[in-house]
Amino acid sequence: MAPTATASLRKTLDGLPGVDQVGLEARAAGLGTRSIKTTSKQWAIDLAISMVDLTTLEGSDTPGKVRALANKAMRPDPTDPTCPSAAAVCVYPDMVAIAKDTLGDSGLNVASVATAFPSGRASLAVKLADTRDAVAAGADEIDMVIDRGAFLSGNIDLVFDEIVATKEACARPDGSHAHLKVIFETGELQTYDNVRKASWLAMMAGADFIKTSTGKVQPAATLPVTLVMLEAVRDFRDETGRQVGVKPAGGIRTSKDAIKYLVMVNEIVGDDWLDPDWFRFGASTLLNDLLMQRQKMLTGHYSGPDYVTLD
């Protein structure tokens, strides 16, 4: 396990500028008033579709459900070959192999939650085993949860070490490694200052992506929380040269919302992040709304749920 430099870690986190809640939320709301129309909207909808991590994380998940989801991810709108595919499917570790098998060589990734998702309340050994299982089953991406209890009680070293260890557990025998997304469960961290600290902590520990939420806790992703995380990845790249992706997850259900996120990406971090490699939506119902909006843009009339696939 990598040694942690406790003092310097704390110094870095304590040295981060504060976040003023009111100002932050006003900025996010301001960006939300951008009016994205016509060609811009078409472009944004396609981009958003290509950024979706189509997700099912239920106790009732079955191979059949996961296969259906994977097919949907590959062909979101089977009637329209110009429709982009989603970025990935996101499942529990035991469903990784099914998803991988269904996706085949489509180029879509399988993301797996791990580390005793969603609460993270298990021993490190269990969390790492969970991770290794998923990687061994073919997961391209691992969505881990941080130990929020440790974070809130000030045990940031523990959080840091777990991320480092999980990243190591993402390694494959060939030397490559599954991409590591670190979930903060921002609804439990409560303050934006905590979100910013958690972002830096995760990035310093090696996160490839930082992700807002599990989707199991309310509030999940919000525009202001995502704004804080975007500012963090921007500042982190300025300081270290390393680019980290951002994934808001949970609660994003409409095209209008998704486009607000893309506007935010565009104006806070710019083109470099306007790419499925660097920005994802963790969502399930969002995709169909994007598809209905897409159909509306193409046909000029409103679509309905019978014209998108329900899986």
Next chain:
Amino acid sequence: MTRIDVRKTHKLYINGAFPRSESGRTYEALDAKGDFIANMAKASRKDARDAVLAARKAFGGWSTRTPYNRGQVIYRIAEVMEGRRDQFIAEILAGGTPPKRVAPCVDASIDRVVWYAGWADKYVQVLGNANAVSGPFFNLSTPEPTGVVAIIAPEAPLLGLVSVIAPAIATGNTVVVIATENHPVPAVTLAEIMATSDVPAGVVNILTGSAAEIAPWLASHMDVNGIDLAGVTDPALATELEVAAAENLKRVLRAPSGPADWLAEPTLARLEAFVETKTVWHPIGV
């Protein structure tokens, strides 16, 4: 054998000291019958300038004293005035005020100072506001002293004088006062009281001389923030001063339109005249 009394030299009061006018000039204060009382220092524009400098220098300290402390200091003025009650009565009597009005006037003057002393730690509550704005913001308006205030004191020898000085300094302003030209002696006594009570140097500066001559220099002085025309009875001079005051947008308190009844209980008007409302916003968030 009658003892030859020791007469007082009546001087200006600037920055806690008693200088003669830098111009070397004096004028004669006369009693009601036109008889000589004393030679008064006749302040020049340079004396006025020095007084403004002193008032400016004193402003920072005086305006940031705790309101409780300012109240105590002003109350102390009343205490010392009480000890000089007979002197004031004699001086005002000599000035020609009808005898039966003199003592009530002196008593009212002392009481007036006490009244304003009590306002020092209350006016903020009465003139300020917590503002319920439609957003997540803490928003508070508080009155603050305007700064250096020039005062042309009214004719009413002592009561008028303290009625214009006390409210201005109670809120934390510092003042340059031109005493009434015709009855200046009690003003010099009041200056001595200022010097021997706890009023810091420069908070109150008192000039004697011609308001018509000095006031325009104060009205046009760019480091004076407000001007009280209480004692200006000549409409042409009042207009001239107000015009001059516009150059740096001094707050102008016009003279009362009719004869002022200084014995009546004051309103808040004089406290409000030389305060600025400051409104502070801060977001409310976690």
Next chain:
Amino acid sequence: MTTKRKTFEYAPAPESRAIVDIKSSYGLFINGEFVDGKGGSFKTISPATEEVLAEVTEATAADVDTAVRAARKAYETVWSKLPGSERAKYLYRIARIMAERSREFAVLESLDNGKPIKESRDVDLPLVAQWFFYYAGWADKLGHAGLGPDPKALGVAGQVIPWNFPIMMLAWKIAPALAAGNTVVLKPAETTPLTALLFAEVCQQAELPPGVVNIITGAGPTGQALVEHPDVDKVAFTGSTAVGKAIARSVAGTSKKVTLELGGKAANIVFDDAPLDQAIEGIVGGIFFNQGHVCCAGSRLLVQENVYDDVIERLKRRMATLRLGDPLDKNTDIGAINSAEQLARIKELSAVGDAEGAERWSAPCEIPDHGFWFAPTIFTGVTQAHRIAREEIFGPVLSVLTFRTPAEAIEKANNTPYGLSAGVWTEKGSRILSMASQLRAGVVWANTFNKFDPASPFGGYKESGYGREGGRHGLAAYLQGASA
């Protein structure tokens, strides 16, 4: 897969003009109806395109007199006799109509003024409705305003407003005046008369008694005639300090009550422990909101030296995302400069900045071919000895200075004849309170900037004017004091 385009370009998203019906010419609104003036007329144009929008009447001194007489008559025969509760209902009506017709007013405002529809729609017009609603409620509660049990109105108010927030300034002036029981004659600025003239229609829809509100158009001489009219009891002016001083001189020796909201050169002070990203927003909003045509704009940025580089880098990056262009486009952040005259002044003072050795940086944005435009600009290397640190530019131009200690920040912030507003950015609570108490300014925004609310008194120290607008204090400006 998606066709990768390099950038997220926003397609034009113009707000429709169809909602507004601009007449080819306008008379004066006196005694409840539009009447012809006795003088000439002038054109009002769209500063974004230089298109002529309408012909507007130039009120003469005789027209001003007619308007003041109408206001006096309305005051004496109707308005002063109405119970406050009835006046309140008229004001509530106006508040509701302004909310109903908000979009129409926003579009017209952006056309005539050049400000982005985003601002007229989301800031100006909501505040207008709120202002009337707030003061409506005061009309029958004057006895609780701290001015004695039954404070009296002043009479006829002559009100002269500027071009930077035309309809909002109208609301700031008319709402408290009417609530307190005064009648008004209001003159909008000559470059932005249209929303005030549309407001006249609102008065008609609300069936406000004739003469209670009179709107006269014209330039400086019209305003002067109004301010100097002997039958005006109250003068309320928002505009330049130079004109404010002239007004203060002109009312000398009269019994007119005056409030003046004038210029500013506000310091926006950023400490090293500021919430930086929000501070950047505050800096940008502080100076580029409404093209910097804001008297309380944070036009002097004071940055603590140890974070100077970081702040400037973040500021420039943020400025590069500002979208300048068509005021009616919903994505426009920076609209047109209000007039050729104002643009010339901004250019002139900016040239002075260059000549005095300050370093100019402008956001990279395309300037339209027609109309009056100025890119968001900052000058670095500015000191108190630069003219651009002292004179109000009233445009999208920020002067950046540095400081080392809180005491130095206070000294520099207060070292100006103005005193309208100030900003402080720090996460340290006790420092905020210390700075707020030492800043000689009528409004101090701590960790925020350019916030307005009808309940919040607004107005300046020193040469930024006197009197307050908003809140109980703003009401008192239209009432006789308890002393009177």
